[in-house]
Amino acid sequence: MSESAVDLRSFSFVLAVPDLERSASYFRDALGFRLEWPEGSDWQLASRDSVRIMMGHCPDALAPSATGDHSYFAYLNTTDANALHEEFLSRGAIILHPPADKPHGMREFLVATPDGHRMMIGQDLSVTKPAEQP
Numbered sequence: 001m002s003e004s005a006v007d008l009r010s011f012s013f014v015l016a017v018p019d020l021e022r023s024a025s026y027f028r029d030a031l032g033f034r035l036e037w038p039e040g041s042d043w044q045l046a047s048r049d050s051v052r053i054m055m056g057h058c059p060d061a062l063a064p065s066a067t068g069d070h071s072y073f074a075y076l077n078t079t080d081a082n083a084l085h086e087e088f089l090s091r092g093a094i095i096l097h098p099p100a101d102k103p104h105g106m107r108e109f110l111v112a113t114p115d116g117h118r119m120m121i122g123q124d125l126s127v128t129k130p131a132e133q134p
Contacts, residue, residue, distance in 0.1 A: 011051045013074050016058035017115055020044055023055050026114055030093040051076060065116035074119040081107040081123035101125065 017023040024044040027033040033046035033053065042057040051074075064071035078084045081099045088111060089095060096118065097110040106122040113119075 011074070011076065012054065013052070014054045014056065015073060015113075015115075015117055016061035017055045017113075018057075018059045018061065018063075019115075020055055020057040022114060027053060027055075030091045031088060031111070032091065063116060064113075064118075071116050072118045072120065076119055076121050078121055078123050079127075081109060081121060084121060085109050099123075 015023070020042065021039075024035055024046060027046035028035050031046075031048070033048040033051075036045040036047055037043060044055045046053045046055065085095065085099050094112040094114065095109060096112050097108075099107050099109040101107050105125050107125055108120055108122045111119045111121060
């Protein structure tokens with residue numbers, strides 16, 4: 001099979017959430033996303049840089065916590081894992097694991113949503129060096 005000349009570039013995700021207002025507020029207040037769609041529908045779009053999270057109100061959906069390791073929905077890249085971790089901490093984000101260097105050359109930390117969805121945030125150490133911790 002030959003390689004395609006078409007690139008996939010957008011980082012967009014769709015999440016089923018039981019409480020749309022709570023989830024949207026968390027992405028805005030704790031993770032620094034901008035809410036894009038008007039309130040009052042069963043959908044909300046949160047965006048930050050090139051990342052888009054579409055949240056649908058699904059009160060009867062299986063809870064992410066019930067899916068165990070399948071509750072991961074994203075791996076997001078950053079240029080400074082330490083700085084983003086500190087920002088998220090100061091905003092009250094749910095941090096499950098603090099930044100740590102991994103054998104595969106990434107500095108990673110794990111963030112969760114109030115519903116139990118998990119996102120790994122990674123910094124490529126071959127491109128950038130982590131900022132010093134105070």
